[in-house]
């Protein structure tokens with residue numbers, strides 16, 4: 001059985017390459033300043049035609065609140081079988097400097113066994129992966145083993161929230177028992193990986209006022225309070241000397257239960273300079289995926305060039321607190337505000353303004369969907385054990401999906417491993433990853449469909 005499906009997927013890889021080349025040729029950046037809107041329209045139509053051809057019914061575009069078009073469709077499964085929603089997006093990041101690309105940005109080019117081009121991995125490679133999985137099942141079985149819904153977003157890279165606003169009022173169109181958010185990837189090539197958590201974020205703006213105007217630092221420096229120094233003292237209280245978060249009432253002792261993140265690999269990925277230390281006591285994975293993290297995103301203070309001998313009247317900072325799964329982002333924001341308010345020095349006037357909050361997300365780690373996907377990933381990757389990682393950033397759509405479909409199992413995986421350099425020049429995809437993930441998805445749909453059969 002399995003080898004047959006694997007052979008079928010393998011036989012479809014030539015077509016996958018041709019299709020990816022076509023899809024990559026559309027400059028589908030959902031920003032009219034970067035590319036003509038027709039490019040997104042052409043890509044959307046290509047996606048409609050391709051999924052229709054792969055056996056999905058009623059595939060069409062839906063215009064969302066930000067003006068972008070999402071593509072959706074649905075083929076019901078055999079009676080009694082569950083429904084799976086397959087997510088991807090067809091829009092891409094801008095090229096970020098055509099000069100830095102070794103081969104043409106919009107022309108899929110093979111080099112050293114990888115396929116280069118903008119969107120080859122993020123996320124057009126995942127679109128092609130879905131198509132390959134569906135084609136393999138149809139070619140072998142003449143149909144699908146469970147209900148299949150697809151949603152392919154048109155503005156993911158813009159962060160304008162078109163699909164997030166589309167989901168709640170269109171819940172019936174997208175409702176499913178399991179949702180596969182296929183816009184991430186393996187920890188490394190050949191290592192089957194599920195991304196099981198995403199951190200949320202709380203942002204707070206701090207504004208300190210000390211004087212009614214700038215005054216000379218020679219005439220007044222000493223007794224006159226410097227709001228920049230006050231601000232620095234407040235910000236310094238957010239972590240201890242080792243860099244562990246010390247915000248009052250915010251737990252920072254969690255440990256990551258899944259796979260680790262090798263410190264040397266992390267140093268390279270984060271471009272940490274030789275000799276510079278990592279911060280925090282605990283493992284990289286603890287700090288990156290399981291614990292809160294404080295970052296000062298910006299400070300309002302004079303630039304060094306042109307700085308005068310003055311004490312400033314005011315100073316300000318924008319502070320971000322990344323919030324791990326299991327912590328409420330709004331409560332963390334309140335705690336951050338209270339912590340800062342309790343540390344205002346010298347009775348400076350202080351304004352604290354909450355400026356944005358996003359909840360963390362935890363994907364399914366048990367249930368029939370998880371069991372089926374784990375078994376299928378391990379089978380498709382030659383028996384390698386499934387690895388679970390977190391992601392330090394957030395994908396707001398996952399929270400919307402979870403709120404709209406609280407019963408659904410939501411899982412994240414895909415073809416975007418670190419070598420893909422997504423969002424950077426010279427983005428590429430490993431075709432072996434497309435093949436293995438497509439096989440895993442096809443196996444998953446078979447297994448998951450069979451789970452519910454009496």
Ligand SMILES: [Zn+2]
Pocket residue numbers: 089122123156183
């Ligand atoms: Zn993406």
